[in-house]
Amino acid sequence: xxxxxPELLPIVIPPRWVTLGNRKFSYAGRxxxxxxxxxxxxxxxxxxxxxxxxSDDVDWPARPPQTPKRLLAYWKAQCVFxxxxxxxxxxxxxxxxxxxxxxxxxxxxxxERRLDNEFRTKNALERDRKWETLENxxxxxELDPCRYLREAFPLRGKWNKCQIDSAHVVVxxxxxxxxxxxxxxxxxxxxxxxxxxxxxxxxxxTIDKWTVVGTNTVAVQQKVQxxxxxxxxxxxxxxxxxQELIRKKHQAIVERWKQMNGANGYNNDDDxxxxxxxxxxxxxxxxxxxxxxQDLDQGRPRQCRLxxxxxxxxxxxxxxxxxxxxxxxxxxxxxxxxxxxxxRLFAAPRPPDMFLPDPYDYxxxxxxxxxxxxxxxxxxxxxxxxxxxxxxxxxxxxxxxxGADDEDGSGDNTEQASVETSSDENDSSETNNDGYDSDxxxxxxxxxxxxxxxxxxxxxxxxxxxxxxxxxxxxxTESETDVDIADLQDEHKYDDYDDVVFDSPxxxxxxxxxxxxxxxxKDPQWFYRWRGENMAxxxxxxxxxxxxxxxxxxxxxxxxxxxxxxxxLIGRVTFDGWKTGPLKSRLDIDHEWNVRx
Numbered sequence: 001x002x003x004x005x006p007e008l009l010p011i012v013i014p015p016r017w018v019t020l021g022n023r024k025f026s027y028a029g030r031x032x033x034x035x036x037x038x039x040x041x042x043x044x045x046x047x048x049x050x051x052x053x054x055s056d057d058v059d060w061p062a063r064p065p066q067t068p069k070r071l072l073a074y075w076k077a078q079c080v081f082x083x084x085x086x087x088x089x090x091x092x093x094x095x096x097x098x099x100x101x102x103x104x105x106x107x108x109x110x111x112e113r114r115l116d117n118e119f120r121t122k123n124a125l126e127r128d129r130k131w132e133t134l135e136n137x138x139x140x141x142e143l144d145p146c147r148y149l150r151e152a153f154p155l156r157g158k159w160n161k162c163q164i165d166s167a168h169v170v171v172x173x174x175x176x177x178x179x180x181x182x183x184x185x186x187x188x189x190x191x192x193x194x195x196x197x198x199x200x201x202x203x204x205x206t207i208d209k210w211t212v213v214g215t216n217t218v219a220v221q222q223k224v225q226x227x228x229x230x231x232x233x234x235x236x237x238x239x240x241x242x243q244e245l246i247r248k249k250h251q252a253i254v255e256r257w258k259q260m261n262g263a264n265g266y267n268n269d270d271d272x273x274x275x276x277x278x279x280x281x282x283x284x285x286x287x288x289x290x291x292x293x294q295d296l297d298q299g300r301p302r303q304c305r306l307x308x309x310x311x312x313x314x315x316x317x318x319x320x321x322x323x324x325x326x327x328x329x330x331x332x333x334x335x336x337x338x339x340x341x342x343x344r345l346f347a348a349p350r351p352p353d354m355f356l357p358d359p360y361d362y363x364x365x366x367x368x369x370x371x372x373x374x375x376x377x378x379x380x381x382x383x384x385x386x387x388x389x390x391x392x393x394x395x396x397x398x399x400x401x402x403g404a405d406d407e408d409g410s411g412d413n414t415e416q417a418s419v420e421t422s423s424d425e426n427d428s429s430e431t432n433n434d435g436y437d438s439d440x441x442x443x444x445x446x447x448x449x450x451x452x453x454x455x456x457x458x459x460x461x462x463x464x465x466x467x468x469x470x471x472x473x474x475x476x477t478e479s480e481t482d483v484d485i486a487d488l489q490d491e492h493k494y495d496d497y498d499d500v501v502f503d504s505p506x507x508x509x510x511x512x513x514x515x516x517x518x519x520x521x522k523d524p525q526w527f528y529r530w531r532g533e534n535m536a537x538x539x540x541x542x543x544x545x546x547x548x549x550x551x552x553x554x555x556x557x558x559x560x561x562x563x564x565x566x567x568x569l570i571g572r573v574t575f576d577g578w579k580t581g582p583l584k585s586r587l588d589i590d591h592e593w594n595v596r597x
Contacts, residue, residue, distance in 0.1 A: 005117060006124035010144050013123050020111055023080060027115040029123070032108060037077035039104050043097055046070050081108060141172045145180040149187055153215060169214035169223045173207045180211055190217040194224045197231035202238040242303070246286050249580035250559060253283070257557035279558030281519050282309050283582050289565075289575040292326055302326050304575065309583050316512040319526070320589040325575075328541070328567060330532020331592045335510045335548065345527070346566040347550035519553040526551055531596035534569065540596055541568060 008029050015028035023034070031038040040046075048067050075093040076086040082102040086093070104112075127144070134140045141148040152170060174180060177193070184191040191213040196205045210227065214220040261278050287304035304325045311318045321332035519526055529545040544567065551563035559579040566572045 006120045008120055008123070010127065011123055012127050012130055012143075013119075016115065016119060018111070018115065020108060025108075025111075027112070027119055029116070029119055032081075032112045032115070034077035034080050035073045037074045039081040039108075040074075040078060041103065043078045046074075047094055047098055081105070137170055138173050141180060142174045142176060145174075145176055146183045149180075149183055149189065149213065153187070153189060153213075167214055167216035167219035169212060169216075169219050171223065171227065172211045172213065173205075174211070175207065177209060177211055180213075184213055189213050189215070190220045192220055192224050194227045195231055197227065197234040198238055200234075202234075202241065246578055246580055249286075250578045253559050253579050253581070254556045257559065261557070277521050277557065279518065279520050279553065281553055281558045281561075281579070283307070283579050284584060285561070285577040286580045287323075287325070287575050287577045289325060289573055291573040292570060306332075306577055307583060307585075309586055310518070311586075311589055312515070313512070315515045317515060317517065318511055318589055319513065319518070320587070321528070322587060322592075323530070323532070324535075325565070327535050328532050328569065329535055330530055330544075330596060331587070331589065332528040332530045333511055333545075333589060333593055334513075334526050334528045336513070336527070345548050345550065346564040346572055347525075519558050524553045524558070526553070530565075531593060533596065544568075 011029055015026045015033075017024060017026050019025075026033045046068055072090050072093070075090060075097065078097055079086040079093055081104045082097075082100060083105045084096050084100060084102065088096070130143065131140065131147070134143065137148065137152070153168065172180065173196070181191065191211060193209050193211055196208050196210050198204060212220050212223050212227070214223065257280065285306040285308060287306050289304050292304065293302065304323075306321055306323045308319070308321045311320065319334040321334070323330060323332060527548050527550050529548060531540070531545050533540045547566055549564050549566055551561050553561050561577040562574070563577070564572065564574050
């Protein structure tokens with residue numbers, strides 16, 4: 001009885017080189033190789049037909065099988081294995097193989113059997129030596145998944161009969177997940193994949209998927225849920241640490257602004273009668289855009305960023321921004337959108353303060369709570385109770401404000417979001433303090449460096465006053481608005497984005513403002529166009545500057561913002577921002593704008 005040879009896989013030794021008949025061969029466990037090609041007993045099947053097919057030949061199929069194309073080295077190697085002359089052109093070598101019935105020579109066949117025995121024995125010894133030096137399960141499973149599972153789970157065929165408390169479960173962090181899956185399935189071992197939790201520093205692990213293998217299906221599922229809860233906890237920890245860092249940076253910016261502009265942020269010059277806050281929006285901004293961040297919730301949470309700056313040209317200036325929204329990057333160019341050269345306006349007016357969440361709670365953790373509830377059903381009631389308590393608190397605050405409005409006789413008025421044309425409403429001080437307006441007149445006044453009125457001129461000479469608080473309290477369920485700028489001059493509205501015909505010629509005055517123009521409490525809403533590219537492919541988004549989007553600045557010193565962004569790639573999204581540092585670098589906005597045309 002022939003001695004059984006050791007298993008070939010896994011191979012841990014390098015190929016062996018031998019010289020046979022003045023020719024060099026290599027052996028790596030799967031037959032002799034000549035210039036990387038092994039002996040092919042069916043080499044004739046790779047020969048092309050001698051004559052092309054004819055329409056009169058009834059025996060020839062309508063679509064003859066395509067013969068694979070082989071390199072010249074392949075045909076030379078087949079001649080060497082058969083003891084034929086390997087010299088000649090490709091056609092000559094193919095002709096030799098076609099006319100010869102020879103197989104592998106006896107000398108090479110005997111050498112292949114001898115080398116196979118030697119290689120397997122040497123490889124098995126080296127594999128055992130390496131196995132003894134390995135220290136943990138991951139290293140052993142990476143080297144030989146089959147051997148590891150056989151040694152770790154010796155009671156084959158009895159796993160599902162094991163009790164949960166006595167079940168053996170292992171968690172493996174290896175790259176050979178597919179091979180481990182194949183071996184576990186062949187041995188009948190229950191196994192599942194699970195996303196690995198982040199590291200303590202918040203960085204993703206090199207192996208982002210772990211494999212859980214055990215002797216009982218329920219035990220494996222429980223381990224998967226335990227790892228899932230840990231992944232959710234680490235993600236929450238990373239988000240909270242980032243949130244606290246942004247809080248500190250933003251507070252430092254606010255304190256510095258108060259020191260420079262007085263305790264209340266007003267100019268302390270007694271000769272200046274205008275007690276308006278002096279804003280400074282130039283700097284680095286941390287942006288939260290849940291619509292983008294949730295779609296890319298893989299590995300370590302990534303952060304959207306924005307840098308805002310000004311470029312001075314004599315008595316005129318441009319306001320620009322560089323943005324990185326994870327999947328899109330490019331530049332904003334703040335503009336005075338005119339009705340005759342603007343497409344659609346994508347704006348998202350800031351809701352009133354009583355509806356605003358914690359200004360630093362920029363990351364919505366409800367999804368994380370849902371994940372925790374799914375991973376740990378026993379805590380679902382506790383999580384739901386805490387969420388309902390928060391909602392009840394917000395509803396009570398909203399109800400108190402609504403009740404106050406009802407006492408004044410305006411609580412049931414559902415028309416607060418509509419445009420009021422009476423002169424009494426236009427003179428209300430609350431609206432003037434908010435300063436939300438979208439008018440051409442304001443754009444012209446920005447060019448002159450100032451803005452004195454919050455009234456909007458409409459067709460017919462009447463003025464209108466837009467109150468964002470009233471808009472939010474209306475029947476509209478979302479704070480986003482999607483209107484055409486020309487709506488202020490024409491009652492026609494576009495119902496479908498695809499039906500819009502854009503006409504946006506480049507106008508120099510559109511991107512230039514007065515020498516001292518900047519966002520302020522009286523002028524918080526600024527419009528912009530953008531150009532950029534896909535971060536993954538580097539392709540530019542064509543026609544992105546045809547539309548106009550809006551950003552509303554607010555907060556102490558204008559250090560917070562709320563805006564809208566529209567792209568063909570991600571659609572319409574809203575984002576919030578907090579100023580967290582000074583402007584680190586400047587750019588040539590004209591150059592950056594033109595290269596993305």
